[in-house]
Structure formats: C-alpha cells, structure tokens
Amino acid sequence: xxxxxxxxxxxxxxxxxxxxxxxxxxxxxxxxxxxxxxxxxxxxxxxxxxxxxxxxxxxxxxxxxxxxxxxxxxxxxxxxxxxxxxxxxxxxxxxxxxxxxxxxxxxxxxxxxxxxxxxxxxxxxxxxxxxxxxxxxxxxxxxxxxxxxxxxxxxxxxxxxxxxxxxxxxxxxxxxxxxxxxxxxxxxxxxxxxxxxxxxxxxxxxxxx
Amino acid sequence: xxxxxxxxxxxxxxxxxxxxxxxxxxxxxxxxxxxxxxxxxxxxxxxxxxxxxxxxxxxxxxxxxxxxxxxxxxxxxxxxxxxxxxxxxxxxxxxxxxxxxxxxxxxxxxxxxxxxxxxxxxxxxxxxxxxxxxxxxxxxxxxxxxxxxxxxxxxxxxxxxxxxxxxxxxxxxxxxxxxxxxxxxxxxxxxxxxxxxxxxxxxxxxxxxxxxxxxxxxxxxxxxx
Numbered sequence: 001x002x003x004x005x006x007x008x009x010x011x012x013x014x015x016x017x018x019x020x021x022x023x024x025x026x027x028x029x030x031x032x033x034x035x036x037x038x039x040x041x042x043x044x045x046x047x048x049x050x051x052x053x054x055x056x057x058x059x060x061x062x063x064x065x066x067x068x069x070x071x072x073x074x075x076x077x078x079x080x081x082x083x084x085x086x087x088x089x090x091x092x093x094x095x096x097x098x099x100x101x102x103x104x105x106x107x108x109x110x111x112x113x114x115x116x117x118x119x120x121x122x123x124x125x126x127x128x129x130x131x132x133x134x135x136x137x138x139x140x141x142x143x144x145x146x147x148x149x150x151x152x153x154x155x156x157x158x159x160x161x162x163x164x165x166x167x168x169x170x171x172x173x174x175x176x177x178x179x180x181x182x183x184x185x186x187x188x189x190x191x192x193x194x195x196x197x198x199x200x201x202x203x204x205x206x207x208x209x
Numbered sequence: 210x211x212x213x214x215x216x217x218x219x220x221x222x223x224x225x226x227x228x229x230x231x232x233x234x235x236x237x238x239x240x241x242x243x244x245x246x247x248x249x250x251x252x253x254x255x256x257x258x259x260x261x262x263x264x265x266x267x268x269x270x271x272x273x274x275x276x277x278x279x280x281x282x283x284x285x286x287x288x289x290x291x292x293x294x295x296x297x298x299x300x301x302x303x304x305x306x307x308x309x310x311x312x313x314x315x316x317x318x319x320x321x322x323x324x325x326x327x328x329x330x331x332x333x334x335x336x337x338x339x340x341x342x343x344x345x346x347x348x349x350x351x352x353x354x355x356x357x358x359x360x361x362x363x364x365x366x367x368x369x370x371x372x373x374x375x376x377x378x379x380x381x382x383x384x385x386x387x388x389x390x391x392x393x394x395x396x397x398x399x400x401x402x403x404x405x406x407x408x409x410x411x412x413x414x415x416x417x418x419x420x421x422x423x424x425x426x427x428x429x430x431x432x433x434x
Contacts, residue, residue, distance in 0.1 A: 023240040023284065025305035027247060034312040035254070035296055039321035041246040047328055048245070049235045090249075093331040094378070111217035111364050113263055114279070119331075123235055123245075127227040129279045135219040138366065139404075142412050147225045158415040162217065164362045165381060165397055165420035166259070166334035194230055 053122035054193035056087045057170060060120055061196065062188035064097075065175040075099060078170060082120055092119025092168055098161060099172040100198075105156050106171045107145065107198035109137035110163040117168035121193055128197065138162055148199040171195065173202040210358050211365045213271030218366040218408065222275075241280040248287050253319045253327050256294040259334075260388040264360035265289045336394035338380035342423070343396070348374045349429040350400060352421060360388030363425040367417075371429045372402035375418065383422050396423040 016024070030036045060082050064071040074081040078095040082088070095117055098106040110116065111134045116124040127133050136144050141158045145151075152158065161169045173195040179187060182205075194200040216222070236242045252262065266286035267274070274282060291297040298309045312318060319327060344350060352367040362384045380394035387393070397420060404415045 019281065019284075020238075020240045023243050023247075026284070026288065026302070027243055029297060029301055029305065029307060030247060030251065030291075032307050032311075033297070033309075034318060035316070036247060036250045037318050037320045037324070040250050040253075040319050040324035041243070043321040043324050044246040044249050044328065045236075045242050047325065049242070053235075088331065089329045090327075090331045093333045094335065111366070112214055112362060113266070125228065125230070125233050126237065126279065127225050130225065131216055131219075131222040131275055132225045134216040135222045136225075138417050139218040139408055140412050141415050144225065148227060154414060156414070158412075159401075160415065160417045162364065162417055162419045164364065165378075165422075167378065167397075167399075167420055192230055194227075199227075 048118070048123050052087075052089070052118060054120070054196065055188070056082075056085075056122075057117075057120035057193070057196045058188040058191035059184070060085060060087070060170070061172055061191045061202075062184045064172055065179075065187055066182075066184055071172075074172070087119045089119050091115075092117050094165075094167045095119065095170060096161075096167050097170050097172050098159070100174045100201075102174075103155075103157060105152055105158050105198065106169075107137060107141050107158055107160045108163065108169045108171060109134060109160060111135070111138055112164060115163035115166075115168060117170050119168075120170050121196060125193070145199050148194060150200050171198040176202050176204050178205050210267060210360065212267045213269065213274030214267045215365050217364045244280045244284045244287070248283050249328075250319065250324065251287065251291065251296070253324060254296070254316055256296065257290055258382070258387050258390070260360055260382070260384040261390060262286060262290065263384075264388040265293075267360065334381045335378070336380050336382055336392070338394045338396075340380070340396070342377055342398075344374050344377070344398060344423070344426065344428075346374050346377060349432075350374055350398075350426040351429045352400070352402075352419075353425055353427055355425070357385070359385055361385050361425075363421060364419070366407060367402065367419055367421070370402050370406045372400040372406060372419075374398045375401045378420075381422070383424070385422075385424070397421070398423070398426070400426070 064074050074097045078097040100106055114124055114129040138160050141160050163169055176190055190203040192200055195202045266282045288302055292299050301308055351371050354368045376399035378397040381397040383393045383395040399418050400421050401416055401418050404411050
C-alpha cells in the first residue's frame, strides 16, 4: 500500500511491492522496445528533483518586490517576465501572476487534476494533488488555509483560482513589513513555496532564520 | 465526465495534513520517479496530447481513482495510452515480455539532450483563430449544464452558476475535442463566481475564478431586480 508507513529504519530487506514490480516491468518493456531512452529518463528526473523548483519562484517574487518595472511586467505577462530570468518551459507556458493586496488574498488549486506552475515552483507537493485539498479549496478556502496555520482577517477577500485550463497561476505574496531595504537574496529567503500557492503568507523578518 | 477526479466541493475527503515544506521530498519512492519520467518521456513521442493523457487517468472507477495514490493514477493512465496508441500490446503488458515489434522507425525517441530541450521549450496551448469572441469582459454568463461521458474541463460544481467574465485569453485548444485527438481552438475566458453563486451559504467573503472555454458558457438571463 502506498500509505503503509513504518516508523522504524528500513535497514532490513523487504521484497518489492506489486507496484514496484509493475513499474519496473513497464520500464523494461519500453526500454527493450526502444520507446524510451534511459539517459532521457534520468535527465527528466534530475531536472525536477534538483534544478527546477520553488527557489525559481522565490527569486521572481523577491525581484518583483524591489523592482517596480519588473513587477509591472510580471503582472502584464508573467510568462515573458519569468522567461527573461531563464525560467521558461513545460507547465509554465501561459503563466499568470496574481498579486495579494491588503484587500484580496489569492489561493491556487486544480480541482480536476494537479495543474501547477512547474517552471517557477517545480513539481507540486503531495497535499496539493490530494483529494482533500482539491475538494475543499474552492468551497471552504478559509478553513483550508487555517490547516496551514494561516488566519486572515474576515474583511480580506479570498480569491481562489481553479486551474482548469493551460494557464498557470503564481501568487505574488505581499512583502513583509520591515524589509524595505533588504536585498533580493535576503527577501527571497522569506518566500516559501506555500506562500506562492497562497496557503501561507511570506515569512516575517524575525522568522527568516 | 463527472468521474472520481471531479472533486471541487465534495465532502468527506478528510483533512489536508500537509507535510512540512522544508522536509517534503519531490518524490516519495523510487517507483514514483520512474512513473513520472516514463510518462514525460513517452509523452514526448507526440502520440497523445495533455487532454488525452488526463482523460486516460480519469477513465477509472471513481473508487479506484480516489483509492490510488497520485502516481498510481499516472501509471494507470500511461499503461492505457500505450496500449490504445499501439505502442505496447495488451498481452505484452500482461506477460511483461516483449512479443510485438519494437519502436516504429519513424518515431523519434528523444535522448537526454533532446528531452531537456523539450522540457525547456514547453508547448503553448494558444491557437490562432479567425472567430471573434462571443463574450466581453464584464459580461454575466451562465456555466452550461452538461452531461457527457467524454473529457471536459468544466467542473461539475460550476455548472448552472452565474459569473462574470474578467479576462479573455484568445483561443486555446478545446479539451473536449483535444481529448479525442482533434485540434480545435475555442475562446478561453476567466470567469469569476461568488461563493454565494456556487455554493449558496458557505464561507463568506470568498470567490472563485475558473478558466472556461466559450462552449461551456451562455449569456446569463437578465437580473430580475
């Protein structure tokens, strides 16, 4: 079972599960038939495991906080603005940046599958792809973000973006108060992946370490 | 189709229980890595598009879809597509032994360099069209009711509700046709729905923006007051 958790260390040898065997068999078939290239498989994994991830998005957000022209370009055409920083590619072709303001907080979900802006955030976390998040984010967003420890003033409107098309949404969180003279690098450390999905806010300066 | 994947607004699916961001690995098991890479690599053969890929995952018993972990649903969809597109024979999958022919000579199998190039360039879904849009920004629209066993990207929770067009994105590949392997462009809009319109009484001060293609929409009736 996929959720069969053990608390002890996995030093002992367990037989592979049916699922592991099924995947191994499929990969062997595809390799043997020449339908996939082994190096390509490893490159694909390495790209999303070590290269493309939420640090890209944090860079984008920090730059938008300190550079008004870049922020304007980001809101107007996020795809082009992030491509100029070198973050173009699969699942980010039509990127939209949605900006949090004192009146409106944005939250992103894909109720039908798991659409997510790979170019700036990498692959989605397990909870984003889970049935509880996909079912509840559209109907009870306040209770959803509360499970991430985020409580918003009732006067702040929550605007949820359900990613039903190939447009991909990146939340531009509000810059924390007291960071006005911070550098781009310092600021990007305050930008969590979760704040760019909208389930959290950017970190406060005192929590940055 | 309103299958197990059509989750918006469903009750009873539990709490979210997120893993801590700084501790969650990208993949939770080696087999997940392999399923992810096999799905992307075979997708690069150009035998199916993203909507066919989604439709293959959706065509499962809802109980199975919900019981499966995320990458199990990917695996299910991938095996289905490989057989439907004649890249694998059903008995090869069953016996786990190659019996049929290998890759057709005209298929271009991306190596590492080609794969990287494809990942970096992506594949835009906007498409040129001569047709002018039926709706303008600010128009009140109804999300049409539709009962179809085919693939659609109009979630059931929005159907029948009235919203306002807030953005127009030009024409994009229309999923209902694309999932059948046909290339048709339709105008795409972002439509804003109040929580009241979608759910009646629920959490206050919230709204949902949904990207909807023109065939999913009709002009809303005049407001009566």
